[in-house]
Amino acid sequence: MSKINRRIDEILEKICEFAGATAEVDKGIKLLSYTSWFLSRFLPSVIRTSDKTKRERIQKICVGLRKVYTELFMARYAPRLFGIPLCIEGIRNGSWASPEYKDKRIHQLGNFMAWSMLLYYPLEHVAYVRWVAPELIDADAEKFSAYSCQAWALYVVADIVSSFLKIRELCKRDEDIRKQLASLKISEEYSKSDGKVQMKEWEKELEQLERNKYLQRLQLWRNAFYFLPLVNWSLPNWETDPWLPENLRNGLMLAESITCIWQSIYSYWY
Numbered sequence: 001m002s003k004i005n006r007r008i009d010e011i012l013e014k015i016c017e018f019a020g021a022t023a024e025v026d027k028g029i030k031l032l033s034y035t036s037w038f039l040s041r042f043l044p045s046v047i048r049t050s051d052k053t054k055r056e057r058i059q060k061i062c063v064g065l066r067k068v069y070t071e072l073f074m075a076r077y078a079p080r081l082f083g084i085p086l087c088i089e090g091i092r093n094g095s096w097a098s099p100e101y102k103d104k105r106i107h108q109l110g111n112f113m114a115w116s117m118l119l120y121y122p123l124e125h126v127a128y129v130r131w132v133a134p135e136l137i138d139a140d141a142e143k144f145s146a147y148s149c150q151a152w153a154l155y156v157v158a159d160i161v162s163s164f165l166k167i168r169e170l171c172k173r174d175e176d177i178r179k180q181l182a183s184l185k186i187s188e189e190y191s192k193s194d195g196k197v198q199m200k201e202w203e204k205e206l207e208q209l210e211r212n213k214y215l216q217r218l219q220l221w222r223n224a225f226y227f228l229p230l231v232n233w234s235l236p237n238w239e240t241d242p243w244l245p246e247n248l249r250n251g252l253m254l255a256e257s258i259t260c261i262w263q264s265i266y267s268y269w270y
Contacts, residue, residue, distance in 0.1 A: 013089070026076055027261055031260070031261050035254065036068040036069040036072065038250070039062070040066040043062055084121045087121065090111075090114035091115060094111065096110040096113055098166070106166060109158045109161060117155055119151040123145075124145065127144040142239045145233065146234055146236050149234040149238075153234055156227070167213055170216070174209045177209075178206070181203075184198065184202075211270065218263040222256050222263070228252055
């Protein structure tokens with residue numbers, strides 16, 4: 001590898017380290033955003049009162065929560081300006097290809113996902129700049145946003161297929177280890193110290209496999225919650241004439257946000 005390529009990889013690694021941290025923060029912001037929307041929408045139905053002053057106060061709180069939702073929704077666009085280097089690094093080094101899996105289709109899907117997001121980010125950047133600073137660019141933000149979501153849809157479909165393939169491979173590993181464990185228990189090696197050490201290692205690996213299968217199932221649930229909102233945002237007139245009612249769209253996104261946060265917590269702490 002040439003010095004220039006090594007230097008490029010070093011720079012990309014540093015950017016990815018920074019962007020990776022902001023990606024975790026984004027999950028929290030997403031949950032706060034959709035929770036604020038949920039409260040603004042349903043708080044008056046939960047807290048019912050005949051007192052006019054209290055009703056007006058609740059209404060003001062809901063207006064404020066709606067503003068928080070909108071501001072947080074738009075704020076999530078800014079960190080994505082670092083998304084392109086993440087994609088380039090994934091394409092160059094195969095970090096999105098899940099090399100810990102043996103199935104080559106999983107590797108190919110990971111690379112495809114990196115390419116789809118490399119298309120997604122520039123299109124979204126155009127829409128974002130048009131929304132926040134229309135003087136800087138002359139473009140149809142609604143259409144560019146729809147184009148970006150169409151690229152994101154390719155990512156989501158590939159991710160769904162990849163998750164099924166990963167679960168399939170994890171189940172196969174699980175089955176193979178259980179067969180080895182069963183064979184060990186009926187062999188003479190079982191009573192020896194080496195046999196017991198091997199058994200503990202396999203049992204530990206089985207626990208890890210169950211953990212990984214659970215994380216992949218959570219990923220499938222996230223993509224399931226994404227599906228209808230993603231179809232809505234992929235339509236050219238999604239903003240002016242949305243296909244999906246707001247309550248359903250944001251309700252699904254709130255469910256995805258909760259699942260996403262739990263997935264991160266489980267991944268870090270369990």
